[in-house]
Amino acid sequence: MTAQSSPVIVAAARTPIGSTGHSLARLQVEKLAAPVLRELSDRVAPLGIPDDVVLGNCMGPGGNVARLSALAAGLGEAVPGLSVDRQCASGLAAIDVAAQAVRAGSELVLAGGVESASTAPWRFWPPASPEAEPVRYQRARFAPSAEDDLEMGLANDLFAAEAQVSRERQDAYAARSHALAVEARDAGTYDDEIVALGAVTRDDRPRSGLTTQRLGRLPAAFRPGGTVTAGNSCGISDGAAAVAVVGAAAQERLGVPGLRILGTATSGVAPSRPGRGLVPATRLALKRAELDLDQIDVIEFNEAFAGQVLACCDELDLDPARVCRQGGALALGHPWGASGAVLAVRLFSQLVTQGAGRYGLAAIAAGGGMGVAMVVEAC
Structure with a gap:
């Protein structure tokens, strides 16, 4: 692929990342994604409205989260949306979809991902019999067989x-x-990439003074004698992130640096x-x-x-x-x-x-x- 035909990321932004149940817990997915999409749209305003919005999402309310977020962002009724689910890789997969669209002729696609674990709806499996109670749905299966479908x-x-x-x-x-x-x-290293959500301007989770010795006192979380703990695992979180993907000609029109x-x-x-x-x-x-x-x-x-x-x-x-x-x-x-x-x-x-x-x-x-x-x- 020649450099001239390669898609280019010309703008990138994210919300602060909130620990589930904390700073962003009351914001549903579109209220997380919309401010990021608006910010990116403003940064590339000379290109006009996006050809599409592509967003990854795993556990949200269902429906087309990308279209919902594009409308909530005020991008206009003419801007469609595509939601992508490749589980934890959904956000990066969405950017790949955007890159393919640009290669196929789109001028501008906004792409990324959004998740609100805090507001994800509760779901239930139907009862096994008329006398039985419904069972809460915890997660989708990752594989057909139980031996492969591990937490x-x-x-x-x-x-x-x-x-x-x-x-x-x-x-x-x-x-x-x-x-x-x-x-x-x-x-202040993160400041330029973060779009504030009201009074929330920084990530919830990073902790100072968290030493190897303190982490070493935590018990195994998933199996007896295991080595994975709550301290050396990531936290379940809420947040959104997206980029603006364009072709080389559009980048030249904007006159900005980017990532090919x-x-x-x-x-x-x-x-x-x-x-x-x-x-x-x-x-x-x-x-x-x-x-x-x-x-x-x-x-x-x-x-x-x-x-x-x-x-x-x-x-x-x-x-x-x-x-x-x-x-x-x-x-x-x-x-x-x-x-x-x-x-x-x-x-x-x-x-x-x-x-x-x-x-x-x-x-x-x-x-x-x-x-x-x-x-x-x-x-």
Whole structure:
């Protein structure tokens, strides 16, 4: 693919990320996504209305969340919407869909993801018999067989054990994520990417003084003798993130820097080990971009579990110190459908706003055993 035909991200924004039940708990999905979409639309106003809005979402109210959010943002009745569900990778998958649309001729697509775990409706399975009570629906199945359909925590605890990632490494990595996020937050590093929601202007979750020793006192959360705890796992969260994707001609009209999308990939792995999904996706995206990991300046992996990230780094022969150098989801939180888009926003902030290098990689694993990755170049 020539540089002239490659889609370009020319604007990126996100809400603060709120821990479930806390600062953003009263805002439904469209009230999270709409301010971000409005902000992006304003930044690229010379291009007119978007050709489409594509948003990832996992556990929201159903219906077409992207269309609902586009209308709530005041983008106009002529702007359609497409909702994407690739579980935790939905936000990054939505950006990939937008990139494909731009390659096919669209001038401007707004894409990302949104999740409000706090306001997700309760659902119930029908009663098994007239005398029985309905049973609350907790989550969709990730795989047809029970042996593959594991809870995420258990699956990633087993993954970490098989990869021989110690509890000590996991706790140290989690403490690092919080320390880096607190440092970035307090230095105003996140300010340019965050769209305030009323009085909420910063992320809920990052904690100062969270040491490896403090984390080491927490019990295993998912199995006896396990190494995954509440402290070295991400938090369930609310939030939205999106980017504006355009073609090269539109970027030239705007006269702004951006991130050229060089390669994307989606891969599948064993559904019982979903956290590994970002490994083959990363390899394939790099291959398509004709780059290797040594050439990448900024790497953003979704930190669902410290053990999962470390196991993936070990398999990729990647120094974990190169990953999420301004904090990741262990500290910021994991708003499922939005998390992949948060990674893209973080790449934009570092490579474009802060000038931290030339090439970037975002990658995320997803329930069901999948991974999505994207390689970009500052341009």
